[in-house]
Amino acid sequence: MATRNIKxxxxxxxxxxxxxxxxxNRPEIVSPATRERVFEAIKKLGFVRNEVARHLxxxxxxxxxxxxxxxSNPFFVDVAQxxxxxxxxxxxxxxxxxxxxxxGRERRHLDQLEQQRVMGILITPVEMESPxxxxxxxxxxxxxxxxxxxxGLQCSVAVDxxxxxxxxxxxxxxxxxxxxxxxxxxxxxxxVADRHAGVTSAVAAADGAVELLTSSAHTLTVAExxxxxxxxxxxxxxxxxxxxxCANDMMALGFLQAMASHGLRVxxxxxxIGYDDIDFAAAAAVPLSSIRQPRxxxxxTAIDLLLEEVAEPEQHRHRQVIFQPDLxxxxxxxxxxxx
Amino acid sequence: MATRNIKxxxxxxxxxxxxxxxxxNRPEIVSPATRERVFEAIKKLGFVRNEVARHLxxxxxxxxxxxxxxxSNPFFVDVAQxxxxxxxxxxxxxxxxxxxxxxGRERRHLDQLEQQRVMGILITPVEMESPxxxxxxxxxxxxxxxxxxxxGLQCSVAVDxxxxxxxxxxxxxxxxxxxxxxxxxxxxxxxVADRHAGVTSAVAAADGAVELLTSSAHTLTVAExxxxxxxxxxxxxxxxxxxxxCANDMMALGFLQAMASHGLRVxxxxxxIGYDDIDFAAAAAVPLSSIRQPRxxxxxTAIDLLLEEVAEPEQHRHRQVIFQPDLxxxxxxxxxxxx
DNA sequence: CCGAGTCTTTGAGACGATTCAAAAGAATCT
DNA sequence: AGATTCTTTTGAATCGTCTCAAAGACTCGG
Numbered sequence: 001m002a003t004r005n006i007k008x009x010x011x012x013x014x015x016x017x018x019x020x021x022x023x024x025n026r027p028e029i030v031s032p033a034t035r036e037r038v039f040e041a042i043k044k045l046g047f048v049r050n051e052v053a054r055h056l057x058x059x060x061x062x063x064x065x066x067x068x069x070x071x072s073n074p075f076f077v078d079v080a081q082x083x084x085x086x087x088x089x090x091x092x093x094x095x096x097x098x099x100x101x102x103x104g105r106e107r108r109h110l111d112q113l114e115q116q117r118v119m120g121i122l123i124t125p126v127e128m129e130s131p132x133x134x135x136x137x138x139x140x141x142x143x144x145x146x147x148x149x150x151x152g153l154q155c156s157v158a159v160d161x162x163x164x165x166x167x168x169x170x171x172x173x174x175x176x177x178x179x180x181x182x183x184x185x186x187x188x189x190x191x192v193a194d195r196h197a198g199v200t201s202a203v204a205a206a207d208g209a210v211e212l213l214t215s216s217a218h219t220l221t222v223a224e225x226x227x228x229x230x231x232x233x234x235x236x237x238x239x240x241x242x243x244x245x246c247a248n249d250m251m252a253l254g255f256l257q258a259m260a261s262h263g264l265r266v267x268x269x270x271x272x273i274g275y276d277d278i279d280f281a282a283a284a285a286v287p288l289s290s291i292r293q294p295r296x297x298x299x300x301t302a303i304d305l306l307l308e309e310v311a312e313p314e315q316h317r318h319r320q321v322i323f324q325p326d327l328x329x330x331x332x333x334x335x336x337x338x339x
Numbered sequence: 340m341a342t343r344n345i346k347x348x349x350x351x352x353x354x355x356x357x358x359x360x361x362x363x364n365r366p367e368i369v370s371p372a373t374r375e376r377v378f379e380a381i382k383k384l385g386f387v388r389n390e391v392a393r394h395l396x397x398x399x400x401x402x403x404x405x406x407x408x409x410x411s412n413p414f415f416v417d418v419a420q421x422x423x424x425x426x427x428x429x430x431x432x433x434x435x436x437x438x439x440x441x442x443g444r445e446r447r448h449l450d451q452l453e454q455q456r457v458m459g460i461l462i463t464p465v466e467m468e469s470p471x472x473x474x475x476x477x478x479x480x481x482x483x484x485x486x487x488x489x490x491g492l493q494c495s496v497a498v499d500x501x502x503x504x505x506x507x508x509x510x511x512x513x514x515x516x517x518x519x520x521x522x523x524x525x526x527x528x529x530x531v532a533d534r535h536a537g538v539t540s541a542v543a544a545a546d547g548a549v550e551l552l553t554s555s556a557h558t559l560t561v562a563e564x565x566x567x568x569x570x571x572x573x574x575x576x577x578x579x580x581x582x583x584x585c586a587n588d589m590m591a592l593g594f595l596q597a598m599a600s601h602g603l604r605v606x607x608x609x610x611x612i613g614y615d616d617i618d619f620a621a622a623a624a625v626p627l628s629s630i631r632q633p634r635x636x637x638x639x640t641a642i643d644l645l646l647e648e649v650a651e652p653e654q655h656r657h658r659q660v661i662f663q664p665d666l667x668x669x670x671x672x673x674x675x676x677x678x
Numbered sequence: 679c680c681g682a683g684t685c686t687t688t689g690a691g692a693c694g695a696t697t698c699a700a701a702a703g704a705a706t707c708t
Numbered sequence: 709a710g711a712t713t714c715t716t717t718t719g720a721a722t723c724g725t726c727t728c729a730a731a732g733a734c735t736c737g738g
Contacts, residue, residue: 357697396696
């Protein structure tokens, strides 16, 4: 019931607290006999080291905060798993926080993590430039931006979203689509803006032959995708786009559901391509084409950069790692269309 | 850069550390003038309270550990979100840990959480009776079992899985199926065993008219569901079941993919019903029938019980809350079959 | 048996915030 | 003014662990 401390262990093993601490942290400098005695005492008492006190003394925590935009998006879960697998090897811990795209929640989580004096924070910020993050860094908490470009104050890992958007756009154009809709928002989210910019440039490269519509969304959720899908399905056929590029797979899934419920065929009546290539994309009603991001690698790399910075704060130079996205073609955009 | 402490704040505000602490914790007992001065000093220095030191002194943490079987299963993400929403209102924090169905990982996470002296732990244990959990409780960390039956040592919240299995079985039988396969495993997971027991009892109630096959799986993943699906699809039509009850929606999704890739129609050639009713079930290639569990409510209730126990450890009586599952019929089991 | 050199063990401060008894200061009443 | 009460502020002790200088115990060569 009562939690034991190092002192009780020391008493039972008839050694000083310093020795117990040594057994715990540098067992090799303690004589085997003493070490054994201490281990027995620990076992007998059911002693569990108080990491809080240790942390207070040592000043460095072994946990890393990861603040993501949306835990219910499997993309971020995969990123988190990537980060966690690296953390595991450094016996640290990742605590996953969900900002749910809300600045207030994001800030609360950052406050909490800073108060806990975490080793560092990985974050996919809600807004591009957040004074909170900058202050955090200024006060000494290392931060790595995930799936977001750095401002120079920190490291970052990202995937080239502009390129992704361009690839998606080019693919749809190559498939003969001349009326394409970008489904996503808000544009204040950097990733969304970039993907939009990418598809815009692909459309521009087609020299006026292709028309780009844009529907703005407030959140990148299945529900929002469905809602927009409903509106699109309701359009008269000649005003309707023939293809939709959704800012992420969640939206694409929702959009797809709306098509189905309105009896529109995918890809015959309307082709869809999503973004992220989450595992569920392949299992969708119509298997979803998507732009694949190296999800786990993103998380892995982010925490690598953080650990690097923590290990050698002095000679650390902030870096920006950028990965390339891939096009994954599935049924939802498989059809070639007569232009 | 250097993190400030209460002492520096006290110096700048020309008060004692005690007063600063009071401003932080019981501002109402400090005179307005002093309070203001302290706030200014805090702001000027960019002081952030060290929660670690606070915790050490106070002895009570504000964080709760949640250890789940599989973060990539949206079911658990929803449970986590339920828990988090309650934690938010009590300004505590939920840290989400993934055992990934592995006893070793589970134990490492529990150790870490105990060392951090978390307020309590919510856990979906890998194995039914874990000595680790019992020791944890014996040493004083409150535990609530989630989606798992209690042993009397702790509170628990769960959904009646046996009933769920029964409902699923009865539904398939009512739809005319006479050869049903249970897809799932391992049976060491209580939920799986119960769902299996449920469908078994439904089949038994049909008085020998219905045959129940069981395919055992090692993990409850999409990949495993797909693998089993492949094997089932390869069976000669007369040996093949006409319906599959999958232990969760992840498996059902994988199973469904295998059917599609082998040209088997769902539900015509084979009906499928899953379990959990995760959001993606409705968006599947063939919208998936499923047994719905109150996912968020599960998380909410679990943490409620924990907070209750922490608030009044003395007069707390452990409780077991059990919810009822619901049948959600979608296309994957919609067809009536001539028996 | 002494002294130098190795190994081990010791124990008194930190670390940063909270607490609480007691002191100091203000306000009120005679 | 002095006594009494109420409000604020103080600062030393405390939480559990780590660190490190220094003491103690041993070994070994001379």
